[in-house]
Amino acid sequence: MKITISEASKHVGKEVTIGAWLANKRSSGKIAFLQLRDGSGFIQGVVVKAEVGEDIFKKAKALTQESSLYVTGTVQEDERSPFGYELTVTDVEVIHEAVDYPITPKEHGTEFLMDNRHLWLRSKRQHAVMKVRNEIIRATYEFFNHNGFTKVDPPILTGSAPEGTTELFHTKYFDEDAFLSQSGQLYMEAAAMALGKVFSFGPTFRAEKSKTRRHLIEFWMIEPEMAFYQFEDSLKVQEEYVSYVVQSVLENCKLELNVLGRDTSKLEQIKAPFPRITYDDALKFLHEKGFDDIQWGDDFGSPHETAIAESYDKPVFITHYPTSLKPFYMQPDPTNADVVLCADLIAPEGYGEIIGGSERIHDQELLAQRVAEHELDTETYKWYLELRKYGSVPHSGFGLGLERTVAWISGVEHVRETIPFPRLLNRLYP
Amino acid sequence: MKITISEASKHVGKEVTIGAWLANKRSSGKIAFLQLRDGSGFIQGVVVKAEVGEDIFKKAKALTQESSLYVTGTVQEDERSPFGYELTVTDVEVIHEAVDYPITPKEHGTEFLMDNRHLWLRSKRQHAVMKVRNEIIRATYEFFNHNGFTKVDPPILTGSAPEGTTELFHTKYFDEDAFLSQSGQLYMEAAAMALGKVFSFGPTFRAEKSKTRRHLIEFWMIEPEMAFYQFEDSLKVQEEYVSYVVQSVLENCKLELNVLGRDTSKLEQIKAPFPRITYDDALKFLHEKGFDDIQWGDDFGSPHETAIAESYDKPVFITHYPTSLKPFYMQPDPTNADVVLCADLIAPEGYGEIIGGSERIHDQELLAQRVAEHELDTETYKWYLELRKYGSVPHSGFGLGLERTVAWISGVEHVRETIPFPRLLNRLYP
Ligand SMILES: [Mg+2]
Ligand SMILES: [Mg+2]
Numbered sequence: 001m002k003i004t005i006s007e008a009s010k011h012v013g014k015e016v017t018i019g020a021w022l023a024n025k026r027s028s029g030k031i032a033f034l035q036l037r038d039g040s041g042f043i044q045g046v047v048v049k050a051e052v053g054e055d056i057f058k059k060a061k062a063l064t065q066e067s068s069l070y071v072t073g074t075v076q077e078d079e080r081s082p083f084g085y086e087l088t089v090t091d092v093e094v095i096h097e098a099v100d101y102p103i104t105p106k107e108h109g110t111e112f113l114m115d116n117r118h119l120w121l122r123s124k125r126q127h128a129v130m131k132v133r134n135e136i137i138r139a140t141y142e143f144f145n146h147n148g149f150t151k152v153d154p155p156i157l158t159g160s161a162p163e164g165t166t167e168l169f170h171t172k173y174f175d176e177d178a179f180l181s182q183s184g185q186l187y188m189e190a191a192a193m194a195l196g197k198v199f200s201f202g203p204t205f206r207a208e209k210s211k212t213r214r215h216l217i218e219f220w221m222i223e224p225e226m227a228f229y230q231f232e233d234s235l236k237v238q239e240e241y242v243s244y245v246v247q248s249v250l251e252n253c254k255l256e257l258n259v260l261g262r263d264t265s266k267l268e269q270i271k272a273p274f275p276r277i278t279y280d281d282a283l284k285f286l287h288e289k290g291f292d293d294i295q296w297g298d299d300f301g302s303p304h305e306t307a308i309a310e311s312y313d314k315p316v317f318i319t320h321y322p323t324s325l326k327p328f329y330m331q332p333d334p335t336n337a338d339v340v341l342c343a344d345l346i347a348p349e350g351y352g353e354i355i356g357g358s359e360r361i362h363d364q365e366l367l368a369q370r371v372a373e374h375e376l377d378t379e380t381y382k383w384y385l386e387l388r389k390y391g392s393v394p395h396s397g398f399g400l401g402l403e404r405t406v407a408w409i410s411g412v413e414h415v416r417e418t419i420p421f422p423r424l425l426n427r428l429y430p
Numbered sequence: 431m432k433i434t435i436s437e438a439s440k441h442v443g444k445e446v447t448i449g450a451w452l453a454n455k456r457s458s459g460k461i462a463f464l465q466l467r468d469g470s471g472f473i474q475g476v477v478v479k480a481e482v483g484e485d486i487f488k489k490a491k492a493l494t495q496e497s498s499l500y501v502t503g504t505v506q507e508d509e510r511s512p513f514g515y516e517l518t519v520t521d522v523e524v525i526h527e528a529v530d531y532p533i534t535p536k537e538h539g540t541e542f543l544m545d546n547r548h549l550w551l552r553s554k555r556q557h558a559v560m561k562v563r564n565e566i567i568r569a570t571y572e573f574f575n576h577n578g579f580t581k582v583d584p585p586i587l588t589g590s591a592p593e594g595t596t597e598l599f600h601t602k603y604f605d606e607d608a609f610l611s612q613s614g615q616l617y618m619e620a621a622a623m624a625l626g627k628v629f630s631f632g633p634t635f636r637a638e639k640s641k642t643r644r645h646l647i648e649f650w651m652i653e654p655e656m657a658f659y660q661f662e663d664s665l666k667v668q669e670e671y672v673s674y675v676v677q678s679v680l681e682n683c684k685l686e687l688n689v690l691g692r693d694t695s696k697l698e699q700i701k702a703p704f705p706r707i708t709y710d711d712a713l714k715f716l717h718e719k720g721f722d723d724i725q726w727g728d729d730f731g732s733p734h735e736t737a738i739a740e741s742y743d744k745p746v747f748i749t750h751y752p753t754s755l756k757p758f759y760m761q762p763d764p765t766n767a768d769v770v771l772c773a774d775l776i777a778p779e780g781y782g783e784i785i786g787g788s789e790r791i792h793d794q795e796l797l798a799q800r801v802a803e804h805e806l807d808t809e810t811y812k813w814y815l816e817l818r819k820y821g822s823v824p825h826s827g828f829g830l831g832l833e834r835t836v837a838w839i840s841g842v843e844h845v846r847e848t849i850p851f852p853r854l855l856n857r858l859y860p
Contacts, residue, residue: 019823039626098820117813134580148470150469171600173647193552194551227449389528421584
């Protein structure tokens, strides 16, 4: 019977055949241990010369790294294996022999691995990160589906942009000019007026010349938007959503977190509610910590965010930023027009901002005034302004950056390992 | 208690408050019927003057279309309503009064509605299509998650393209040239070698100057790819997947299909297995039907596909197309090298091709030969060729076009109604 490695637990004591690749092997004169992978998981195949005979044993011993094969054998429980099962091999059929696979168990430089990303994905660690990413996506859909959200796909090609036209990729759209979306938020606001609670999940693009461990040129965002939700309502959704995702990964990716060496005790604490600190209090805290490079009205940089996050064992909301630091559409605080009803969510352990969100301005006149102040083109924003003309309602939303979230939950240092084919400043291949 | 309309069934006999918009109303001197919508659903609010008093009744009667309001009332079961519930209104609080909402219950021209897409989405029919789209997406994730697939997001910005560089959107990627992806397939093949069974769901772009009811410039595709799966294995996944999606919509979108006037008896028949016909037999059939404009080696157009589909009450696979008609990576039929192991899946009722798929060439030499024959750049395809160098395995995959599938299942004529913000030949706004 043909099975995948992940199905092994259902076939203990049975003879099965698995299509797989040889990840690694070791052998003596009498026994060979094959580390097999098939994408669904990893399992050890044990080939005993006395049992399989000279020919099959020879074939198994000669297998090269990443050769593809059909392996037949009996599934055994095995307490010593992290996976819990192994395969007593009875037959090996080589599909294709790999010669000189470039990624060996030794150390390789980053650029070399990135040039070979199409192969690097096969390694145990990259496989684990992709599985964690998959689980975060799965849990995201589950959370929003269960909570009455409709998935909405905002357009990628747009004539407009939420925060001005810097750092946008440009293309000709037949005779017009078009830009690749940096955020679907404005469209999600229109969708929320039609569908109530909506969420998007799609690629966004930023032509930014930064080269940090937190930046990708092409990255995926989840952008929920909720009609009739005010600032505090939105914070609740955010902390429940992030908690749900972390707890789902803990439950469904035990093997992967183990491969990644992730300290899961840190993740177990990630449960709503999350702490909140205002921009003003955060600034006071930073000054006390000796950061005298920053004053009221300045944005926080990575070192500031990290210093603040270190005081908490959960993600922390920094709220009520100065209006001047934030985009035009954010709702002012009714008690202090110098700040807006917004929050950034900063992940623990130095992983930085994973969410930015706010209540949106729903007053037609105030929004028109902001559009004018920011010198935005009123023709381009005509439809957006009309959302406030016909049955405007209070509403809020946020955007979560998928790759930074994967980095944090997986415990990987650089976002380039959190997306299958990263696009970086000088990286468009493979 | 604040609830959404979709939660009404859990609050029968209770007083609730709903944030909503007025979709429509009718009234006499003593009673007003408010058609309310909140995105989660539609419900009728009944305002009886004798019960609410003069002031509230006057407020309710004066409500304009698409004004936003908080409505308080008691949930009642109501057998006459398609939704099953109505609201006996006790109070109305206007949030924002809409003046001269442009989309009235009368007929409007398509261009006008498209210019007002941000508002048009609020109408009952568009709302229903978006809910069907959402259910197809939800069921897609559920199907592939349950069947051991990992979600993989291939890059949008690429230096290469699966089928040549015609009809591609171009952008500058810093100093390099980049193109917007028409298909993530090649990347999904790399991912399948790492993760076994994978699926993508993301936007794809075709700068095609066609203006038909089946074409969008920006559309969403689901592209599964499966290691160790041969042609027939892939057909099985396709028919099971499509059946699963259709049955999920039937089960979870009853109200929406009713709003759309969809003949659900036609959808109930959509269960695996699906019929299959070879290109050769399809050609014979077309000749018998009097299509003498087509001969062996020609591609089928919409009229041909529709004629073939009319013979079946399920989607039909057209298999084994001439090699010359198909992309370079398709596996030749071992019994006849003039045709390839591919299939297009044609939806019933004239909705056209919804899936294209094939077994992929896994032989390194044959693939290199095809790359040369098609005069493709070997540097660009270096990584793709390497998938056949290191442990190549038989594998297959397919791509389903989301919007055509939404059109078919919803029974809407034109794909422009199947995506929130359609991008068409002369349409980049809103
Ligand atoms: Mg920030
Ligand atoms: Mg076709």
